[in-house]
Amino acid sequence: MKTREKILDLAIELTQKHGDLGWSYEDISEKIGIRKASIHYHFPKKEQLILEATRLYIIRATKKIEESLIEKKNVKEKLISFSDCYRSVFCQKDKLCLCIAISQNYSAKDSALLKLVEDFFQHIHHLLYVLLSEGQTSEEVNKKIKPKNMATMILALFQGLLILGENGWKEKDFEETLEQLLNII
Numbered sequence: 001m002k003t004r005e006k007i008l009d010l011a012i013e014l015t016q017k018h019g020d021l022g023w024s025y026e027d028i029s030e031k032i033g034i035r036k037a038s039i040h041y042h043f044p045k046k047e048q049l050i051l052e053a054t055r056l057y058i059i060r061a062t063k064k065i066e067e068s069l070i071e072k073k074n075v076k077e078k079l080i081s082f083s084d085c086y087r088s089v090f091c092q093k094d095k096l097c098l099c100i101a102i103s104q105n106y107s108a109k110d111s112a113l114l115k116l117v118e119d120f121f122q123h124i125h126h127l128l129y130v131l132l133s134e135g136q137t138s139e140e141v142n143k144k145i146k147p148k149n150m151a152t153m154i155l156a157l158f159q160g161l162l163i164l165g166e167n168g169w170k171e172k173d174f175e176e177t178l179e180q181l182l183n184i185i
Contacts, residue, residue, distance in 0.1 A: 004042045006032050011053035016095035019104055020050050050102070051113050057098040058120045061085070069127060075135035076182055079154070082128075083178050086158040090165040090174050097162050125151050132185075141185050150185070157181065 001009075010031055014023035025046065029036045043049035068081035089095055099117045128151035135141030161174055 003038060007039055007042055008053050008056050011049050012057050012098055015101050016098050019101045047110060054098060054102060054113060054116055065124060069131060075131060075140040078131055087174060089162055091171060093165060096166060100159055100162060125155050128154050
């Protein structure tokens with residue numbers, strides 16, 4: 001793995017664990033075993049590193065989520081597969097979705113980073129909206145449900161579960177919550 005990729009991967013991990021304000025180039029330097037000057041060569045400013053790390057995280061997360069929705073046949077299977085993307089982070093217990101970690105300090109962010117995070121959440125919301133709308137057409141989803149509102153609820157639910165997982169909730173709680181969601185739909 002190239003130095004630039006190692007730096008980005010570690011920046012993602014540190015941001016998921018500590019937020020973007022909870023680590024420094026010194027931390028990366030020590031963990032990778034390179035000089036801070038090497039980090040500055042690739043990313044002159046921490047804001048640039050955070051922006052690039054967020055882009056990479058979003059590309060990976062989006063791919064994983066999109067693949068989870070494609071590989072299954074019906075709406076409930078797709079939602080379970082979608083939930084697995086969140087479960088994998090939930091079970092790590094010491095990490096949040098990078099976009100949640102970034103969102104915790106909105107006031108200090110540049111507009112490019114905020115737009116990136118906003119676009120990610122909007123894209124995931126749209127995927128859920130389409131899934132639920134198609135589910136209503138195929139009569140797999142309750143007709144009383146408004147797909148746009150339910151997509152918002154599902155996205156908020158899984159993002160919220162990640163925060164609760166950081167605060168002592170167990171995988172059993174995750175599973176029971178998912179079961180209730182599937183019963184509603």
